[in-house]
Amino acid sequence: MAQSLRIGIVGAGPAGLTLARVLQERGIRASVFEAELSTSHRTQGGSLDMHAESGQRALQIAGLYGAFGDIARYEDQGSRVYDRSGALLFDEQEDGDRPEVDRGILRDLLLASLAPDTVQWGMRVSSVQCVDDGFELTFVEGQTARFDVVVGTDGAWSRTRAQLSPILPFYTGVLFVELGIDDVDRQHPDIANLVGRGKIFALGDEKGLIAQRNANGHVRVYAALKVPEDWGRESQSAADESKSLRDQLLAEFESWDASLLSLIGPAATHLAFRPLWSLPPGHRWPHQKGITVIGDAAHLMTPFGGEGANLAMLDAAELGLALASGDDWPRAVEQFEETMWTRAEGAARGALEGLNEAMSIDGRERVLAHMHSHEA
Known part of the structure; x- marks a missing residue:
């Protein structure tokens, strides 16, 4: 039985x-x-x-x-796409079943x-x-x-x-650096307006910034880079690990619009490496x-x-x-x-x-x- x-x-x-x-x-x-x-x-x-x-x-x-x-x-099923200049190219506030x-x-x-x-x-x-x-x-x-x-x-x-x-699993060649922004609606209204109710993709130069709304006013951000799997690990030995990694990350997106850079700026904390693996x-x-x-x-x-x-x-x-x-x-x-x-x-x-x-x-x-x- x-x-x-x-x-x-x-x-x-x-x-x-x-x-x-x-x-x-x-x-x-x-x-x-x-x-x-x-x-x-x-x-x-x-x-x-x-x-x-x-x-x-x-x-x-x-x-x-x-x-x-x-x-x-x-209420959080929306999708937006931006270019590196911060121009909004797509905005759909979905009312679907996902x-x-x-x-x-x-x-x-x-x-x-x-x-x-x-x-x-x-x-x-x-x-x-x-x-x-x-x-x-x-x-x-x-x-x-x-x-x-x-x-x-x-x-x-x-x-x-x-x-x-x-x-x-094999490494896909893409690394996500994950960051988090707390209390976004009260403390960072410009970022809240940028993200909207759902997720956003900002893409260009074979890299990207992806952000998604979570519960309780939290926004989770992923900076996507085509880099070796161990990229940024040297920053972990720095005296101020978070600042060193953030500086390295901002340098990767230095020509991008300031509105998008706010997603990886001082408001964003909880930095973590997320290499993308696949079977x-x-x-x-x-x-x-x-x-x-x-x-x-x-x-x-x-x-x-x-x-x-x-x-x-x-x-x-x-x-x-x-x-x-x-x-x-x-x-x-x-x-x-x-x-x-x-x-x-x-x-x-x-x-x-x-x-x-x-x-x-x-x-x-x-x-x-x-x-x-x-x-x-």
């Missing part, structure tokens, strides 16, 4: 928590192991637009669609829906090994745990994936009973297209249904993998093409064409 399966989930991101919730709703208890020490260990990243056919569908399967409506920001939600708020919703002690914090997996008729997780502190089924939702550098595939589109592995990976661990892709978290959650929901399907769950999981691989391949190719187009010499024109195509 599926209810008797011992299921271990590696990673407490959107995919891992969605999977645990779908299983719980069907009477199956899973254990989730998360390397982070607590929910407040680090910020969870920017805002996600939840797609009706994937992310929202997963929340419906998990029985959380109504609760999601209470945290979704339908509402925004902050990653951290979504995570809190999923965590609150799970039984106590479902998630075990501070449990970093060092290896996954096949033993007898199951799999054993070994943790960095030396503990071990055995399961009938192990699911890796442990991201780009998944330890679980190593049991299935030798393939590693090869079409990544697959020979099926193994009792172990699989989903989300970024299976099909890591660039954020251009907004499919990553949405597909991860849909993966989780559909895998949960497969595991709960009864005695023939191994066959159901194998069929699920085929479905996941097929849909992820197209999305990953599109995400990589979208990144390359946006960061090309004529990136602004290509992004504008893409935006206008969605108006038609």
Whole structure:
């Protein structure tokens, strides 16, 4: 019986928590192991637009669609495109069905829906090994745990994936430097007006400034550069690390309009490096009973297209249904993998093409064409 399966989930991101919730709703208890020490260990990243056919569908399967409506920001679906001179080239305030939600708020919703002690914090997996008729997780502190089924939702550098595939992510050649601006509407109204209600793209010179509205008056900014993956690391040894990195970043955009430079000026703090990595589109592995990976661990892709978290959650929901399907769950999981691989391949190719187009010499024109195509 599926209810008797011992299921271990590696990673407490959107995919891992969605999977645990779908299983719980069907009477199956899973254990989730998360390397982070607590929910407040680090910020969870920017805002996600939840797609009706994937992310929202997963929340419906998990029985959380109504609760999601209470945290979704339908008012923040707008898109703008600027050129380097600060000229507004495109402005669409969408009234569609891809509402925004902050990653951290979504995570809190999923965590609150799970039984106590479902998630075990501070449990970093060092290896996954096949033993007898199951799999054993070994943790960095030396503990071990055995399961009938192990699911890796442990991201780009998944330890679980190593049991299935030798393939590693490759650097796309684009680095995001992330910054954050707090209390933007009260403290920085000019920046608030520049960003509007949604996200903006300012592109030129094979680089870009991207900003998105988050909840609670926060704006998250990404300075996109075609540079080596270790760009800016020398700034980390400077006496004033933030100032040194900001100066280096401003130098990259020195000919851009002052209104756009305000996005990476003194108002912006919380600087962090975000190299964009990707698994090869079409990544697959020979099926193994009792172990699989989903989300970024299976099909890591660039954020251009907004499919990553949405597909991860849909993966989780559909895998949960497969595991709960009864005695023939191994066959159901194998069929699920085929479905996941097929849909992820197209999305990953599109995400990589979208990144390359946006960061090309004529990136602004290509992004504008893409935006206008969605108006038609």
